[in-house]
Amino acid sequence: MKGLILLLPVLLLASCAGPSPTPYAGHPGILRYDPANRPALGLWEIDHVARQVAAVAGRRISGSVQQSIFPNGPVASIQETSGGDRILVNPRAAREIPLNAWAFIFGHEFAHQVYNFGHRGNTNPQQELRADIIGAGYARTAGYKLVPYLHWMLSRRPDSSPSHGDLHWRAREMARHFKVPTAIEVTYR
Structure with missing residues (x-):
């Protein structure tokens, strides 16, 4: 059986293995440390x-x-309304995705809205990568960490579609854009 293992370098893993700051939902502007990179406690945190x-x-x-x-x-999906953006999240994803990853997911979706490209499934891998990069800029400016997010992306099962491209390719391209070194190790079983 062939397997593909994608890893960040040891130095980067060590840097994100310790506690990483995540916003404390009960007190805006205050950071708490979350060593487990845990999923949200509820929709209120998301x-x-x-x-x-x-x-x-x-x-x-x-x-x-x-x-x-x-x-x-x-x-996640964002619907524009006259009163502002309405955000819907997948119920299973709400229980499983770490808070830090949500910041980059929302950043990605907001990038689609702000730059008006790739709406209603009419996208291509380059547009999705562009939304990833712009969205990562939003998330990083809001105080979220890119390396744990890339690690989370690379830990996901490989997923590809004609509209979104390969998830691992997009993670590697984001790492390249932000000058985060990555290593790819291929193992065959």
């Missing part, structure tokens, strides 16, 4: 992350983050 990233992107959120009724739908 909502807090979305608002921080939205502020950097110059977006206004209408209401609070809601769960989508489609369990097999996208991880």
